[in-house]
Amino acid sequence: MAEINTNDIVRPENLTYVKSKILTDNVMHYCPGCGHSTAHRVLAEVIEEEDLQSRTVGITPVGCSVLMYNYIDVDFQEAAHGRAPALATAVKRLMPEKFVFTYQGDGDLAAIGTAETIHTCNRGENILILFINNGIYGMTGGQMAPTTLEGMKSSTSPYGREVATMGSPIKMADIVALLPGTCYVTRQSVNTAGGVRKLKRALKKAVQYQNEKRGTCFIEVVSNCPSGWKMTPVESNKWMEENMFPFYPLGDIKVPAE
Amino acid sequence: MAKIKGAVVIDRERCKGCEVCVVTCPTQTLALAVEVNAKGYHYSYAANPDACIGCANCAVVCPDGVITVYKVKVG
Numbered sequence: 602m603a604e605i606n607t608n609d610i611v612r613p614e615n616l617t618y619v620k621s622k623i624l625t626d627n628v629m630h631y632c633p634g635c636g637h638s639t640a641h642r643v644l645a646e647v648i649e650e651e652d653l654q655s656r657t658v659g660i661t662p663v664g665c666s667v668l669m670y671n672y673i674d675v676d677f678q679e680a681a682h683g684r685a686p687a688l689a690t691a692v693k694r695l696m697p698e699k700f701v702f703t704y705q706g707d708g709d710l711a712a713i714g715t716a717e718t719i720h721t722c723n724r725g726e727n728i729l730i731l732f733i734n735n736g737i738y739g740m741t742g743g744q745m746a747p748t749t750l751e752g753m754k755s756s757t758s759p760y761g762r763e764v765a766t767m768g769s770p771i772k773m774a775d776i777v778a779l780l781p782g783t784c785y786v787t788r789q790s791v792n793t794a795g796g797v798r799k800l801k802r803a804l805k806k807a808v809q810y811q812n813e814k815r816g817t818c819f820i821e822v823v824s825n826c827p828s829g830w831k832m833t834p835v836e837s838n839k840w841m842e843e844n845m846f847p848f849y850p851l852g853d854i855k856v857p858a859e
Numbered sequence: 860m861a862k863i864k865g866a867v868v869i870d871r872e873r874c875k876g877c878e879v880c881v882v883t884c885p886t887q888t889l890a891l892a893v894e895v896n897a898k899g900y901h902y903s904y905a906a907n908p909d910a911c912i913g914c915a916n917c918a919v920v921c922p923d924g925v926i927t928v929y930k931v932k933v934g
Contacts, residue, residue, distance in 0.1 A: 605864055605931070605933050607866045607908055609931070610864055610865065610866035610913075610929045610930065610931050611866050611868060611929050612929065615866075615929040615930055615931045616927070616928075616929055617865070617913055617915050617928040617929055617930045618915040618918040618919070618926070618927065618928040619918075619927045619928075620918075620924030620925075620927075621924075624924055628873055628923070629922075629923060631922065632875075633875035633876060633877035633900065633922075634875070634877030634878070634879055634922060635922055636922070637922075638922030638923055638924075639920065639921075639922045642921075642922070642923075642924045791920075792879075792920075793883065793920065794883055794914075794915075794916035794919040794920050797919045797920055798919065827877075833878070834877040834878060834879055835877075835878050835879065835882050838879065
């Protein structure tokens with residue numbers, strides 16, 4: 602067998618994977634290894650493959666992902682802290698032909714925006730809520746979030762989260778799955794290639810259900826925060842597998858009847 | 860038997876050296892460079908390019924989308 606040179610392989614006809622064109626060339630401000638960047642990339646791929654670029658409106662939160670509109674080349678609207686689902690409700694009701702999604706972290710969705718999240722899901726607004734759960738407030742310096750695990754250290758729980766005084770971590774996906782308005786609730790991750798591919802399939806399902814006007818789709822992505830957790834990206838992924846996944850098990854929580 | 864040969868092209872100036880691709884690669888093709896890029900990160904590079912099978916797992920997990928994968932059937 603003749604040896605093949607790398608230069609012979611690197612040709613347009615052999616292309617297997619390249620980042621989506623909808624992801625802009627701006628370098629993302631996220632820390633190395635952050636799950637936000639991976640989630641952005643997958644979302645951009647889905648928007649490109651489903652040909653949604655011209656009719657997508659994204660709602661950005663307050664948190665690390667506040668500058669998301671610099672990285673994905675679709676229309677965006679910035680919401681007040683925690684109010685993304687309320688704004689998404691308005692956008693979807695005014696322009697029902699648009700694909701509307703919110704992208705929120707745990708401080709935005711599970712703390713200041715709990716009311717908006719729950720009532721939007723309860724009304725069954727026809728939107729996609731993408732929830733990035735890394736168990737900590739990344740942007741403000743690693744404070745305890747509602748989703749911080751029991752015993753997990755953060756800058757405002759330096760001896761670990763104590764349930765007696767700080768309460769138990771909140772499972773948002775399980776809560777909204779109980780509401781009749783949600784049609785599809787799932788929990789995914791982005792730490793492995795398999796996880797990323799599953800998230801992509803989940804996002805495509807959410808697009809399909811929104812096109813069919815089936816109700817609110819809620820996708821939780823269990824993610825890492827290497828800087829907030831004070832670990833390297835590889836260590837944080839391992840820590841997440843060992844500690845986050847037992848408490849936040851991956852998989853579909855609610856799927857619509859066919 | 861037909862064999863798949865792959866190749867990766869990494870945009871080293873955009874790479875943040877998080878090492879997620881290195882641990883994901885099933886054939887140990889990738890490694891972090893000793894040198895750093897303009898931002899001071901030890902960028903990822905194809906240390907063992909002959910081992911690449913073009914599975915694209917590295918590109919799928921890459922947070923910053925800096926990896927492009929090509930593959931071809933040979934033999």
